[in-house]
Amino acid sequence: MxxxxxxxxxxxxxxxxxxxxxxxxxxxxxxxxxxxxxxxxxxxxxxxxxxxxxxxxxxxxxxxxxxxxxxxxxxxxxxxxxxxxxxxxxxxxxxxxPETPEMFTLREGAIEYFERGELRDVIEPNVYFAFHPAQAADPLLVQRYLDIVLGAGAQQLISQNRAVMRRxxxxxxxxxxxxxxxxxxxxxxxxxxxxxxxxxxxxxxxxxxxxxxxxxxxxxxxxxxxxxxxxxxxxxxxxx
Known part of the structure; x- marks a missing residue:
């Protein structure tokens, strides 16, 4: 069509x-x-x-x-x-x-890691919040997710988290x-x-x-x- x-x-x-x-x-x-x-x-x-x-x-x-x-x-x-x-x-x-105070604080802490270039320290544990346990156990799916998010780079992670914090x-x-x-x-x-x-x-x-x-x-x-x-x-x- x-x-x-x-x-x-x-x-x-x-x-x-x-x-x-x-x-x-x-x-x-x-x-x-x-x-x-x-x-x-x-x-x-x-x-x-x-x-x-x-x-x-x-x-x-x-x-x-x-x-x-x-x-x-x-x-x-x-x-x-x-x-x-x-x-x-x-x-x-x-x-x-809008952002909750608890998530605002968590994102501020994550941004400190991103500013030091320590992306994996935040993103890899986040898999277990982002995915249902059954899907979090799928290594190919998790790797695809990590490729996408880590590939965005520190500056995008910082900028977009700040945007969500101020939504x-x-x-x-x-x-x-x-x-x-x-x-x-x-x-x-x-x-x-x-x-x-x-x-x-x-x-x-x-x-x-x-x-x-x-x-x-x-x-x-x-x-x-x-x-x-x-x-x-x-x-x-x-x-x-």
Whole structure:
């Protein structure tokens, strides 16, 4: 099927220190009627607000924004900045809340390691927070994750963590979103736990919620078939 110029553009927004590789199982499975691209706004802007503005600037016309983790925060901020541009939001493993004091302190400590170039000391233990135990035991999956995050480098890890630490409280405007919304969450997500998704769902009565079993924070890598099925069902329902 060829691209349909009447369809909104589909923009995939990676999480912190991630890139197009976290979407490698989704891109070939998504409907070909969409003009699909992966944003790299997170690499060139130091705030969630700046990343969202870049996404809106770099992509024309109506947009379906599909964001994972920090990418979901960027998607919600883009919806605040330009609600008339948003045709749909798919928010995976994310939170509308501002940073908690506990996580702010943890990120400050991690940044000190990054500034010394000690990336592995932080990122390797983080595997057990990012993945469900079953997936954390998969050496190939873990190595792919480490390649992506360590490959981002210290400066990106510092900049993007600071952006997340200073993120806005999206709950203040999320209820004004009128476009279709898909919320997905792993049932064992330790970084954006299920109560965050429940909170967003309460603000978005039109949202469809998909719980991914035996899954942690990295939904697109941990359970690609389930993520693909949910995304394709939602896209077909609202944009066929």
């Amino acid at each position: 060829a691209q349909n110029p009447s369809m909104p553009n589909l923009v995939l927004l990676p999480g912190l220190a991630c890139d197009e590789r976290i979407w490698e199982a989704q891109i070939p499975a998504l409907p070909q009627a969409f003009n699909t691209r992966v944003s790299d706004a997170q690499r060139h802007n130091g705030t969630i607000e700046g990343m969202a503005a870049a996404v809106l600037r770099d992509n024309h016309g109506p947009l379906v924004l599909c964001g994972a983790s920090m990418g979901g925060m960027v998607a919600m901020e883009a919806a605040r900045q330009a609600p008339e541009r948003i045709a749909g939001l798919a928010l995976l493993g994310t939170s509308a809340r 806005p409280d999206a709950r203040l405007h999320l209820g004004s979103v009128r476009a279709p919304v898909l919320l997905m969450c792993g049932d064992d997500d330790k970084l954006a736990p299920p109560e965050c998704t429940n909170e967003m769902a309460a603000l978005l009565p039109q949202a469809e919620v998909v719980w991914v079993p035996a899954c942690g924070h990295m939904l697109t890598m941990e359970k690609p078939e389930l993520v693909n099925a949910a995304l394709n069902d939602w896209l077909a329902k609202h944009f066929a």
